[in-house]
Amino acid sequence: xxxxxxxxxxxxxxxxxxxxxxxxxxxxxxxxxxxxxxxxxxxxxxxxxxxxxxxxxxxxxxxxxxxxxxxxxxxxxxxxxxxxxxxxxxxxxxxxxxxxxxxxxxxxxxxxxx
Amino acid sequence: xxxxxxxxxxxxxxxxxxxxxxxxxxxxxxxxxxxxxxxxxxxxxxxxxxxxxxxxxxxxxxxxxxxxxxxxxxxxxxxxxxxxxxxxxxxxxxxxxxxxxxxxxxxxxxxxx
Numbered sequence: 001x002x003x004x005x006x007x008x009x010x011x012x013x014x015x016x017x018x019x020x021x022x023x024x025x026x027x028x029x030x031x032x033x034x035x036x037x038x039x040x041x042x043x044x045x046x047x048x049x050x051x052x053x054x055x056x057x058x059x060x061x062x063x064x065x066x067x068x069x070x071x072x073x074x075x076x077x078x079x080x081x082x083x084x085x086x087x088x089x090x091x092x093x094x095x096x097x098x099x100x101x102x103x104x105x106x107x108x109x110x111x112x113x114x
Numbered sequence: 115x116x117x118x119x120x121x122x123x124x125x126x127x128x129x130x131x132x133x134x135x136x137x138x139x140x141x142x143x144x145x146x147x148x149x150x151x152x153x154x155x156x157x158x159x160x161x162x163x164x165x166x167x168x169x170x171x172x173x174x175x176x177x178x179x180x181x182x183x184x185x186x187x188x189x190x191x192x193x194x195x196x197x198x199x200x201x202x203x204x205x206x207x208x209x210x211x212x213x214x215x216x217x218x219x220x221x222x223x224x225x226x227x
Contacts (some may be wrong), residue, residue, distance in 0.1 A: 020138075042217050058214075102163060105150070105157035108157045
């Protein structure tokens with residue numbers, strides 16, 4: 001069964017450093033998403049991406065964040081200058097864009113900012 | 115932002131009995147509701163969904179009920195099995211909000227043998 005994959009599973013970085021989280025969505029899907037879950041809190045929407053552009057973003061997704069689909073398979077989330085409060089699980093998801101359009105999630109990347 | 119609420123942080127059920135997980139929402143523009151199951155160190159796994167035009171959807175042991183007038187949905191699992199022990203998230207999609215999902219806080223379900 002096709003699945004969303006994410007790398008790395010755990011990323012540790014120093015405050016102020018740039019990180020890139022990588023995702024490979026399900027191959028025939030057209031919509032891509034990033035969500036995050038800070039420990040003990042809800043899963044929160046960050047951004048959705050369709051047709052090579054952002055279709056929606058939350059207030060969390062400020063200028064420090066960017067997304068890119070550099071090739072036909074990868075979808076990346078970049079945080080330019082990490083802050084302590086960026087420590088969270090980051091989940092990538094994808095959906096087909098047709099029918100009920102269920103979003104399927106990857107296993108997540110745990111980001112720890114020191 | 116409390117648009118989707120799961121008021122029970124945890125639930126413990128005997129194996130073989132029915133598990134009922136509840137979810138309330140406030141946004142009348144939500145058109146689609148989903149339940150996800152999450153094990154530790156894994157991503158949310160899609161379980162079952164329901165459109166706002168329906169009041170019930172069933173898939174094997176899982177049934178979701180939607181009461182639009184009460185802005186309430188529930189997930190029934192029967193019979194409950196030990197492998198059902200996980201955190202269950204209710205999520206909703208806003209008709210006007212592109213594809214964004216709004217999640218509840220989650221309910222930790224424990225099935226006791």
